[in-house]
Amino acid sequence: MAALAKNFSWERTSREPADVCLIVEGCYPFVPGGVSGWIDWLIRTQPELKFSVVSLWPSPKGTSPRYEMPDNAISFQTIFLQDFGKPPRRRETIPGGIDAFSRALDQFMRRGGVDGLATVMRTRAQMTPKLEFGRLLNGPAAWDIVHGMYETRMPHGSFLHYFWAWRALLGGLFATLEAPLPAARVYHTISTGYAGVLAARAARETGRPMLLTEHGIYTNERRIELLMADWVVDTLDKGHNLEDDRTDLRDLWIEAFEAYARTCYEGANEVITLYEDNQRVQNGLGAASERCRVIANGIAVERFAGLGRAADDARPTMALIGRVVPIKDVKTYIRAAHSLRRRIPNLRAYILGPLDEDQIYVAECQELVASLGLEGCIEFTGQVDITKYLPDVHVVALTSLSESQPLTLLEAGAAGVPFVSSNVGSCREIIEGRSDELPALGQGGFITPVVAPEATADAVEKLLRDPALRRRLGDTLRARVNQFYRSEQAASAYRQLYAHYRALD
Amino acid sequence: MSESVRQTTGHATRSEAATEAPPLRPTDLVGALSALVAEGCLISAHMLEVLTLPVALVGHLAVSALLIGRYMLLVRRGRDGTASLLLAFVVLAAGPFGAIGGVLIGRLSRPEAADVARLAAWYERISLSTDLSETTRRSDRILTGRIANLKADVPRSFAGVLEHGNIRDQQTVLSLIARRFHPDYLAALKLALTSEEPVIRVQAAAVAAKIRVDLATRADAALAAAANPKLTSDAALRHLADAENYARSGLMEEPDKQRTLSAVETFLAAAADSFDRNPRLIESASAGAPLDRYETRLLVDKRYGDFRRLRRARAWNARTGTAGLRLRIRIIPKRAKAARLRAQGMLGQGAAE
Numbered sequence: 133m134a135a136l137a138k139n140f141s142w143e144r145t146s147r148e149p150a151d152v153c154l155i156v157e158g159c160y161p162f163v164p165g166g167v168s169g170w171i172d173w174l175i176r177t178q179p180e181l182k183f184s185v186v187s188l189w190p191s192p193k194g195t196s197p198r199y200e201m202p203d204n205a206i207s208f209q210t211i212f213l214q215d216f217g218k219p220p221r222r223r224e225t226i227p228g229g230i231d232a233f234s235r236a237l238d239q240f241m242r243r244g245g246v247d248g249l250a251t252v253m254r255t256r257a258q259m260t261p262k263l264e265f266g267r268l269l270n271g272p273a274a275w276d277i278v279h280g281m282y283e284t285r286m287p288h289g290s291f292l293h294y295f296w297a298w299r300a301l302l303g304g305l306f307a308t309l310e311a312p313l314p315a316a317r318v319y320h321t322i323s324t325g326y327a328g329v330l331a332a333r334a335a336r337e338t339g340r341p342m343l344l345t346e347h348g349i350y351t352n353e354r355r356i357e358l359l360m361a362d363w364v365v366d367t368l369d370k371g372h373n374l375e376d377d378r379t380d381l382r383d384l385w386i387e388a389f390e391a392y393a394r395t396c397y398e399g400a401n402e403v404i405t406l407y408e409d410n411q412r413v414q415n416g417l418g419a420a421s422e423r424c425r426v427i428a429n430g431i432a433v434e435r436f437a438g439l440g441r442a443a444d445d446a447r448p449t450m451a452l453i454g455r456v457v458p459i460k461d462v463k464t465y466i467r468a469a470h471s472l473r474r475r476i477p478n479l480r481a482y483i484l485g486p487l488d489e490d491q492i493y494v495a496e497c498q499e500l501v502a503s504l505g506l507e508g509c510i511e512f513t514g515q516v517d518i519t520k521y522l523p524d525v526h527v528v529a530l531t532s533l534s535e536s537q538p539l540t541l542l543e544a545g546a547a548g549v550p551f552v553s554s555n556v557g558s559c560r561e562i563i564e565g566r567s568d569e570l571p572a573l574g575q576g577g578f579i580t581p582v583v584a585p586e587a588t589a590d591a592v593e594k595l596l597r598d599p600a601l602r603r604r605l606g607d608t609l610r611a612r613v614n615q616f617y618r619s620e621q622a623a624s625a626y627r628q629l630y631a632h633y634r635a636l637d
Numbered sequence: 638m639s640e641s642v643r644q645t646t647g648h649a650t651r652s653e654a655a656t657e658a659p660p661l662r663p664t665d666l667v668g669a670l671s672a673l674v675a676e677g678c679l680i681s682a683h684m685l686e687v688l689t690l691p692v693a694l695v696g697h698l699a700v701s702a703l704l705i706g707r708y709m710l711l712v713r714r715g716r717d718g719t720a721s722l723l724l725a726f727v728v729l730a731a732g733p734f735g736a737i738g739g740v741l742i743g744r745l746s747r748p749e750a751a752d753v754a755r756l757a758a759w760y761e762r763i764s765l766s767t768d769l770s771e772t773t774r775r776s777d778r779i780l781t782g783r784i785a786n787l788k789a790d791v792p793r794s795f796a797g798v799l800e801h802g803n804i805r806d807q808q809t810v811l812s813l814i815a816r817r818f819h820p821d822y823l824a825a826l827k828l829a830l831t832s833e834e835p836v837i838r839v840q841a842a843a844v845a846a847k848i849r850v851d852l853a854t855r856a857d858a859a860l861a862a863a864a865n866p867k868l869t870s871d872a873a874l875r876h877l878a879d880a881e882n883y884a885r886s887g888l889m890e891e892p893d894k895q896r897t898l899s900a901v902e903t904f905l906a907a908a909a910d911s912f913d914r915n916p917r918l919i920e921s922a923s924a925g926a927p928l929d930r931y932e933t934r935l936l937v938d939k940r941y942g943d944f945r946r947l948r949r950a951r952a953w954n955a956r957t958g959t960a961g962l963r964l965r966i967r968i969i970p971k972r973a974k975a976a977r978l979r980a981q982g983m984l985g986q987g988a989a990e
Contacts, residue, residue, distance in 0.1 A: 288782060292760075356840045359812030360847060369778060371785035372792035372813055374806050409835060416804075458846060463890075470891060503892045533842040556839060582842035583830060583888070 142197045146206040150184035152630055153316030153334070157188040157327035157350075161197040161208075164486060164515075165455055167322060167347050168199065169539070170429065175202045177623035181630060182206045184314040188326050190214045211311045213304035213326055217266025224271035227259040234277045238284055241301070241384075244391030244418075246398045249332055253309065265306035269299070277302075286379050290367040297364075297381050301388050309333060317634045318343065321396065323350040325389060328396025335399050341633040344400040345427070347536040348557075349413045351393040358385045394418040401633065406537040407558035408566075427629075428558075429537045430622035433614055436546035440523045441606065444599040450592050451482040451525045453518055453540035454532070457490045461554075462497050464531040467585035468592065470504045475593055479509055482525065486515040522547045526602060527595045532556050533582055542617045545609035550602055551577035552591040554584070565612060576609025665720050668707060669739035672724070675700045676733035701729035795825035799832065807837050815844040818855075820882040827887070845888050853893035856883040860900050877901050905931055 142161060154160075154175070160168040175183050184207040189195060191214045201208065233255040240248040256262070268274065278298050286294050308330045320343040321331035328344065335342035358364060359382065370376040379387075397403060397419040404427050405411055411424045442449060450469070454460045462483060469481040487494045494512075501510050513521070518540075522528075528544040528551050535557035542562070544551050553559040563577045578591035595602045676697065683693040704725035711718035727735035778784050793802070798810045811829055814822045826848075829841035856879075862868070863876035883889060884897040935944040 290783075352836055355808065356843055359808060359840075360815040360843065362816070366816075368783045369785045371789075372817075373786065373789045374793060374798065374802075374809050376786055376789060378786075413836060461842065461846060463846075463849075467891065500890060503890070533846060534839045554842075556835070581831060582838055583845045 142201050142208045144201060144206065144208060146182075146184075147315075148182070148206060149315035149317065150206055151181040151316065151634055152178075152318045152320055153184045153186060153314050155186045155188070155319060155321040155327045155331045155334070157323050157325050158190075159322070160185065160187060161199040161201070162187070162189060162195055163489075164198040170347065171322060172199050172202065173619070174623075174626060175205055177619065178627060178630065179204050184208070184316060186211060186311070186314065186330065188213055188308070188330070207314055209312075209314060211307055211330070213307050214300070215307055216299065216303045217264075217270055219270045220267050224263065224267060224273065225261075226271075226273050226276060227261055227263055229255060229259040230273050230276050231280070233259055234280045237277065237302070238281050240395075241281075241305075241388050241391055242285075244394035244398075246332055246336060246395060248391070249329065249395050249399075250336060253333070253336075256309075265310040269303060269306055285384065286381075288368065288378055289380060290365075293365055293367050293381055294384075297384055301385065305329065305388075305392075313337065316340065318630055320345065321400075322347070324393035324396040325350050325354065326392065328399075329392050332395045332399030335401075341401040341636055342399050343402045343404065343629065343633065344396055345404040346410065346414065347406055348534060349410060349417070351389050351417055352413060353534070354389045355386050358382055358389075390417065397423075402629065404629075407561055409558070409561075410536070427622055427625045428617055429539060429542065430617050430619040431539060431542045431546060431613070432619045433546040433617075435519065436522070436543055439519060439547045441548055441603075442524050442526045446524065446526075447478055447480050448476050448596045449480040449482065449525050450527045450529050450596070451484055451521065452529055452531065453544070454485045454530070454538075455489050456483060456485055456487050456494045456497060456512070458493050459533055460485075461531045461533050461583065462493075463500055464554075464583055464585045464588065465529060466497060466500050466504065466506065466510060468529065468531065468588035469510055470506055471586055471589040472593055472596075473506065473509050475589075476596060479596075481506075481510045482521060483510065483512045484516055484518055484521055485513075487512060518543060519547075522549060525549055527552060527577075527592050529588055529592055530554060530559065531582075531585075531588060535559060537562070542613050545576060545613035545617075548603075548606040548610040550595050550605035550609060552588055552595070553577065553579060554582045554588075555579050556582060562612065562617070563609065569612075573612050573615075574608045576605050576612055665724060666740065668704060668721070669724055669728075669736055672700055672704060672728045673733055673736035673740060676728065676736050680733055697732055698729075701725055704728055795822060796828055799825055799828050799837070804834060804836060807832075807834070808840055811837070811840045811844050815847050818848050818851075820879050820886070823882065823886045823888075849888045849890070852883045852886065852889045853897070856880045856889070856893065856897040859883065860897065860904075863904060877904060905934070 154171060156167075156171060159166065160171040162168075171185075175185075181204060183202070183205045185205055186209045188211050191212050195210060233252070236248070236251040236255040240252050263271065263273065268277075278295055281298065282291055282294050304326050308326045311330065313330075313334050315338070316334075318341055319331045319334040319338075321327045322345055324344070324346065328350075331342050331344070334340070361382075364382050364385065366380060366382070368376075368378055368380045370378065370380070394417070397414065397417065400419075400423060403414055403419045403424045405414060405424070406426065406429055408426055411419075411421075411426065414424060415421055450472075452460070452462065452465045454462075456462050465481070465483070469479065472481075473479045483497075498512065501507060522544065525544075526549070528540065528549050530538060530541065530551070530553040532538070532554055533556065537558045538553075541551055541553060541559060545562070551559075551563055553563060560579050563579055564575055565573055578594070580587040580591055595605070679688065679693045679696045679700075682688040683690060688696070704721065708718040708721040708725055711721055724736075724739040727738050729735070731738065795810050795814070798806050802810070807829070810825070814826055814829075826841060826844060829837050830845065832838050832841065859876045859880035863873045863880065865873070868876070880897055881901050884894045884901070889897070932944060932947060935941075935947065
């Protein structure tokens with residue numbers, strides 16, 4: 133992975149067609165770690181291929197690249213989803229065919245699908261005069277469209293709220309449908325959502341193959357976020373009735389993201405994920421089973437192989453490796469440390485990860501540490517080279533609410549450090565082994581429920597108090613990582629995939 | 638626009654529309670003056686027999702046509718041409734008198750900037766904003782039919798949905814727990830945290846993380862409510878039970894948990910000490926955990942008579958709770974202790990009298 137800093141220059145452009153066009157949303161190269169790190173790894177492990185990168189981002193704010201542009205990335209383009217264009221200077225006439233376009237949009241926002249997308253593009257092309265999407269969103273035609281869609285979808289709801297939701301949703305969609313497409317032989321999106329729609333559009337317009345790799349399930353993450361969001365106003369009182377089928381704003385948003393996902397799944401030649409359980413969710417959202425496959429993440433195991441292990445008589449040390457953000461539930465880790473410190477007074481608990489992504493949450497965590505009197509026990513290190521810390525760590529713990537396939541688990545495993553993880557993503561699969569693992573290697577740590585500080589503390593205590601158990605589980609985890617989760621295995625799988633689809637006419 | 642929106646916006650638009658006339662711009666005023674001069678010249682020329690009537694009428698129509706042309710130009714540029722069109726019509730209909738009318742309209746109407754506060758209030762109203770008062774919002778919801786469907790079936794139990802429902806319904810239940818949290822939902826949330834379905838577990842964890850943030854605030858509010866001197870003792874105990882449920886939910890931060898439990902204990906200890914002389918009324922002995930500990934305290938204090946009466950009352954209320962038959966327990970606290978507690982704000986008014 134390239135060094136993480138700010139303000140790298142990403143101004144390289146090329147008219148030459150790329151081998152692979154990566155379409156990413158809300159991450160690379162503006163956010164460090166997680167999926168961004170994986171994308172950086174993917175580009176760098178395929179040096180023989182030329183990549184172009186299209187990054188979808190809300191607005192021009194916060195667009196300082198956090199990664200150095202790889203040498204084999206030949207072009208970079210940013211699309212702003214909240215760029216709604218400007219009102220027309222002159223009064224626009226309402227184009228002919230607006231009703232057909234409006235109906236097509238309505239259908240697409242509800243059901244999605246490649247055909248739905250094609251109908252939207254076709255009816256838009258048939259409008260006379262043909263307006264740019266920005267002018268369409270800001271001119272009198274917008275009123276006709278929003279009015280028609282409102283009457284169809286939410287006539288019982290608040291029109292003003294509908295209008296703003298409609299504008300936000302369509303602003304993003306129009307930006308996606310309007311953006312110029314870099315020429316490439318394969319389009320590869322790293323999520324569904326707007327990036328997925330853009331990739332589906334690219335595949336349809338160019339006739340080139342499209343691949344989707346999902347780490348987490350984007351639609352499900354959006355669904356959870358929208359269901360719980362306070363910023364989405366409930367304009368209807370549905371009480372606690374689950375059977376009330378009146379559409380409200382929340383339903384509108386969720387429906388749209390599900391429609392976008394369906395479009396992406398339909399348009400993709402291959403739907404790739406990191407572990408089997410995710411496939412079940414993808415199938416539920418519309419991905420055809422025969423197109424789904426698993427390519428697990430891998431790491432450069434040799435980087436961790438030579439690291440020593442913490443001595444048995446060293447200060448008992450555990451670590452959480454990850455960004456200090458709510459999804460990692462760092463507070464549960466802190467509470468676990470609090471519980472554990474009562475049993476092991478000289479405990480040391482590291483939190484190894486960047487502190488700059490959610491400063492409010494970081495402050496809350498630091499307050500919690502202070503209120504529990506854990507200042508001498510817990511240390512926030514910020515972004516560090518974990519190879520310098522792992523030799524001092526007896527156990528690595530992860531208390532995340534959601535993960536796909538955490539690299540930290542693989543890295544700790546490669547270093548022979550046993551792992552305690554909440555039961556999220558593929559953690560159980562990595563720690564305990566897949567059901568079809570032959571020969572079964574055994575357990576490489578412990579799985580705990582989510583939001584369960586006592587369970588985390590119990591598991592860590594077991595490992596801290598029993599050096600033999602710690603070594604055995606660490607060895608097992610190392611063996612599993614070496615066998616199934618090597619970087620070159622994942623890189624090779626993608627190399628073959630790209631070679632296959634680049635060769636298609 | 639749908640009927641519902643028309644109803645909602647009706648409140649505000651009627652008053653705005655009634656008081657505002659379309660204002661003339663300075664250019665409209667110049668147009669009106671020019672029309673007045675032109676029409677005056679035409680009439681004068683006709684009266685002086687310089688122009689015949691048909692020629693004067695053609696000239697009049699030409700002036701009107703120029704004004705209409707100006708209106709069309711404004712519209713094409715996307716500007717408001719209402720005043721311009723009005724001027725064209727009055728000049729067409731009444732010649733120079735119409736033009737005088739146009740000048741007068743221009744002079745009398747004073748274009749005003751929209752009142753920002755009024756516009757903001759108007760927007761809040763029609764958008765059904767959360768800043769509206771509860772009464773206004775409810776009234777609007779009833780008027781526009783955005784209330785709960787009263788003909789719908791009784792909502793399903795959360796636990797039932799989480800155990801047997803489909804994933805979509807389970808997710809909706811979790812979202813309701815997050816957005817309309819009540820301590821009674823904690824059991825359902827704990828069930829979701831141990832769900833076999835990873836999607837549900839993850840969402841439940843996110844809900845728990847969200848709720849955890851405001852549990853301390855809710856517990857403080859419950860403790861403050863319990864100390865309200867106007868409350869009956871039963872209501873106060875219910876608030877205490879809520880505070881204790883929050884604290885024991887497993888979701889509250891440890892320091893907040895200890896602080897809340899300690900406050901509940903202090904309150905109960907003070908209340909128990911006072912239940913000797915003054916009348917203290919427990920209207921329905923059903924407040925759960927706090928009352929359990931109150932019983933323990935009666936036993937520790939060897940107040941077996943009070944303990945037996947309380948037990949009988951609780952058993953009776955448990956049997957007849959739904960039938961509305963409630964047994965009242967009257968315990969007599971010491972006057973002096975009650976007065977002290979009243980001074981500390983620890984007891985309700987009823988306890989101190």
